[in-house]
Amino acid sequence: MKDMDQRTETEIISCILQGEKSLYEVIVRRFNPCLYKVGRSYNYNHEDTQDLMQDSYLDAFRCLSQFEQRSNFKTWLMRIMLNNCYHKKQKFSYKNELPTDNINENLCPMFNNSNNDTNRQVYSRELRYVIEKSLEKIPDEYRIVFSLREINGLNVAETAEVLEITESNVKVRLNRAKVMLQKELKKIYSETELYEFNLIYCDAMVDRVMKKITEQYI
Incomplete structure (x- = not known):
């Protein structure tokens, strides 16, 4: 498992599709933080966000063989999470809008990496x-x-x-x-x-997802 932490998503997915389903744990641990931030940013509470994360990981697992490696796995997985967020609220209001604003591309970042x-x-x-x-x-x-x-x-x-x-x-x-x-x-x-998904929650999410995969697919 330690060696797998250094491998790309493409390599890990290839191993999973060849039967090493337990390696999906690496995927879950790797993307827990970003999926959690998506759910919380969509105004879901901690518990609902965890449920959406679990659903998204299971959806991704079921469709893993359909993943087209022309796209980025992270964006593919995040799109699944966003779709689940949309469905939960039964609202699909994201339409293209005309760039009529005077966009200031040099606007100072709201956050930076200062660590003092x-x-x-x-x-x-x-x-x-x-x-x-x-x-x-x-x-x-x-x-x-x-x-x-x-x-x-x-x-x-x-x-x-x-x-x-x-x-x-x-x-x-x-x-x-x-x-x-x-x-x-x-x-x-x-x-x-911001919206940190600490290791305690990360381990719990791994356990939840891998338990479901074991019950349904192994």
Whole structure:
């Protein structure tokens, strides 16, 4: 298993499809953080997000042989998670919008990787709560783009692929999201600490998904 941690998703998937289904645990551990952030950014609570993650991993496992390696596995998996989020709310409102805004592509990042002691102390439990609540006020289509770009670290092309919108739309929505949040988020935060999915939850999610796979497929 340790050796597998260093391998690409393509290599791991190939082994899984050849019968080594237990290796799917590597996939679950590798993508727990990004799927968790997607679910929380869509305003689902911790429990609902975990349920959506489990469903998404199982959906991906069932369709693993259909994965076209021309695309990025991470964006493919995140699209499954987003689709499940959409279905849960029974709302599909993400339509292309015209880039009528005056887009400032040089707008300062809402988050950076500063790791000094002062920032660590400022970033308290209460502050994380404020950030989450602030993001909840942003309309879904802008909040999701913000999450994918600023929190999950996807580039414009990857975000456009996940959401199936144009790169121009991604820039429009990200710009609007930043403007909406600018007044409330003026301090510098670390994106790696926002919506963290810690190791305790990660292990539990691995257990849940692998148990289901064992029951249904092995």
